[in-house]
Amino acid sequence: MNLPRCLLLSVTIACGAILSVQAAPIKVLIVDGQNNHNWKATTPLLRTILESSGLFRVDVATSPPQGGDMSSFQPEFSTYRGVVSNYNGDLWSADTRKAFEIYVKNGGGFVSVHAADNAFPEWEAYNEMIGVGGWGGRDEQSGPRLYWEDGEVVRDTSPGRGGSHGQQHVFLMTTRDADHPIMKGLPEEWLHAQDELYDRLRGPALNLTVLATAFSDPKTKGTGNHEPLLLAIQYGKGRVFHTALGHDVAAMRCQGFATTLQRGTEWVITGDVTLPVPANFPTAKEVRSW
Numbered sequence: 213m214n215l216p217r218c219l220l221l222s223v224t225i226a227c228g229a230i231l232s233v234q235a236a237p238i239k240v241l242i243v244d245g246q247n248n249h250n251w252k253a254t255t256p257l258l259r260t261i262l263e264s265s266g267l268f269r270v271d272v273a274t275s276p277p278q279g280g281d282m283s284s285f286q287p288e289f290s291t292y293r294g295v296v297s298n299y300n301g302d303l304w305s306a307d308t309r310k311a312f313e314i315y316v317k318n319g320g321g322f323v324s325v326h327a328a329d330n331a332f333p334e335w336e337a338y339n340e341m342i343g344v345g346g347w348g349g350r351d352e353q354s355g356p357r358l359y360w361e362d363g364e365v366v367r368d369t370s371p372g373r374g375g376s377h378g379q380q381h382v383f384l385m386t387t388r389d390a391d392h393p394i395m396k397g398l399p400e401e402w403l404h405a406q407d408e409l410y411d412r413l414r415g416p417a418l419n420l421t422v423l424a425t426a427f428s429d430p431k432t433k434g435t436g437n438h439e440p441l442l443l444a445i446q447y448g449k450g451r452v453f454h455t456a457l458g459h460d461v462a463a464m465r466c467q468g469f470a471t472t473l474q475r476g477t478e479w480v481i482t483g484d485v486t487l488p489v490p491a492n493f494p495t496a497k498e499v500r501s502w
Contacts, residue, residue: 237263237266237267237268237269238267238268238269238293238294238481239268239269239271239291239292239293239294240262240268240269240270240271240292240293240294240295240296240477240481241270241271241272241273241287241289241292241294241295241296242255242258242259242270242271242272242273242295242296242297242298243272243273243275243287243295243296243297243298243299244272244273244274244275244298244299245273245274245275245276245277245285245299245301246275246277246278246299246300246301246302247298247299247300247301247327248300248327248330249300249326249327249459249460250460250461251298251299253460253461254298254458254460254461254464255272255298257461257464257465258270258296258298258325258464258473259272261464261470261473261474261502262296262473262474262477265474265478265487267474267477267478267487268294268477270296271292273285273287275299275301275302275304278301278302279302280302282302282303282304282305282308283305283307285304285305285308286305286307286308286311287308289311289312289315289320290311290315290320292320293320293321293481294320294321294322294323294477294480294481295312295315295316295320295321295322295323296322296323296325296477297322297323297324297325297328297331298325298326298328299328299331300327300328300330300331301331303332303334303335304332309335309337309338312338313337315450316341316447316448316450316452317447317448317449317450318448318449318450319448319449319450320450321450321451321452321453321477321479321480321481322341322447322450322451322452322453322480323452323453323454323455323473323476323477323480324341324342324452324453324454324455325455325458325473326408326410326455326456326457326458326459327459328342329342329344329345329346329410329413329454329456330345330346330347330348330375331345331348332348333345333347333348333349333350333354334348337447339354339355339415339416340415340416340418340445340447341445341447341450341452342415342445342452342454343415343416343417343418343420343443343445343452343454344357344358344374344413344414344415344416344417344420344440344443344454345374345375345413345414345415346374346375346376346410346412346413346414347374347375348375350373350374350375350414350415351371351372351373351374351414352369352370352371352372352374352414354374354414354415354416355414355415355416355417356368356369356414356415356417357369357370357372357374357412357413357414358413358414358417358420358422358440359411359425359435359437359438359439359440360388360422360425360437360438360439360440361437361438365422365440367417372412373412374412374413374414374415375410375411375412375413375414376410376411376412376435377408377409377410377411377434378409378411378428378429378432378433378434379432379433380406380407380408380409380459381406381407381409381432382403382404382405382406382407382499383403383404383407383409383426383427383429384401384402384403384404384426384427384496385401385402385403385404385424385425385426385441385442385468386400386401386424386425386426386427386438387399387400387401387423387424388422388423388424388425388440389421389422389423389424389444392421392423392444393475393479393483393484393485394423394442394444394453394472394475394476394479394485395423395424395442396485397488397489398471398472398489398493399493399494399495399496400496401496402468402493402494402495402496403468403494403495403496403497403498403499404426404457404463404466404468404469404494404499405462405463405465405466405468405469405499405501406462406463407457407458407459407463407466408459408463409426409428409432409434409439409441410439410441410456411428411434411435411437411439412435412439413439413440413456418445419445419446419447420443420444420445421443421444421445422440422442422443423442423443423444424440424441424442424472425438425439425440425441426438426439426441427439440456441455441456441457442454442455442456442457442472442476444476444479450480451479451480451481451483452480453476453477453479453480455469455472455473455476457469457472458473464502465501465502466494466499466500466501466502467490467492467493467494467500467501467502468493468494468500469502470502471487471489471490471493471502474487475487
């Protein structure tokens with residue numbers, strides 16, 4: 213019986229025979245409540261995408277509104293095997309930050325979605341977790357700017373802002389680590405639905421692997437560089453999947469976004485990926501919807 217090792221199994225046995233095998237879904241927490249993007253629309257979709265895989269059961273922890281009492285926001289991270297952030301807002305309390313650092317460092321899985329990499333420029337450990345981020349006053353003091361050139365990652369330490377994007381548009385994603393479990397079986401190139409193409413991301417960039425990039429075209433007010441948009445980071449014993457994709461519901465309905473979110477979430481929790489690449493995954497010439 214070949215079952216994904218990430219699943220907990222409930223087996224009913226009678227007269228020496230297995231009557232049924234029921235997979236217990238993996239518990240995942242989405243964190244939201246503040247964001248400069250429409251988290252009230254995107255969180256339900258993130259939850260549906262994850263649960264539709266059959267691997268996950270998703271809860272949501274919603275923070276107080278901006279300017280509220282953040283001391284009351286204390287998610288029980290340790291009761292979940294993975295945390296997905298759809299949050300960009302007020303700094304969490306010292307206790308909550310410490311609990312999250314311990315959770316990831318001790319092996320908890322973490323997924324940062326789109327504007328979650330704008331959050332917490334002043335929180336050192338968080339910036340190590342996401343590898344690179346943007347906005348919030350980030351600049352060369354935050355760490356190198358990353359981009360891809362001539363088959364390798366460039367770490368640009370020259371002065372400049374951290375975080376920007378040009379006009380929203382459909383853009384071509386290029387796989388840069390085809391052997392990584394998240395990317396294995398994905399095409400070398402695939403079209404992603406209209407989205408913000410983040411560029412000039414900066415940060416500590418420690419223990420980081422660039423999984424996929426997209427060309428930030430000057431014609432759409434981009435940088436002229438191949439920008440890292442899917443990343444894998446090791447933080448202590450914990451694994452992090454950072455997707456800069458997913459500005460809104462339309463962008464998240466791209467099959468490429470949905471597939472990499474599902475596979476990235478499985479990877480941060482188990483270190484492996486059992487979810488298949490769907491037959492309707494985007495091609496280099498066609499955007500396909502989830």
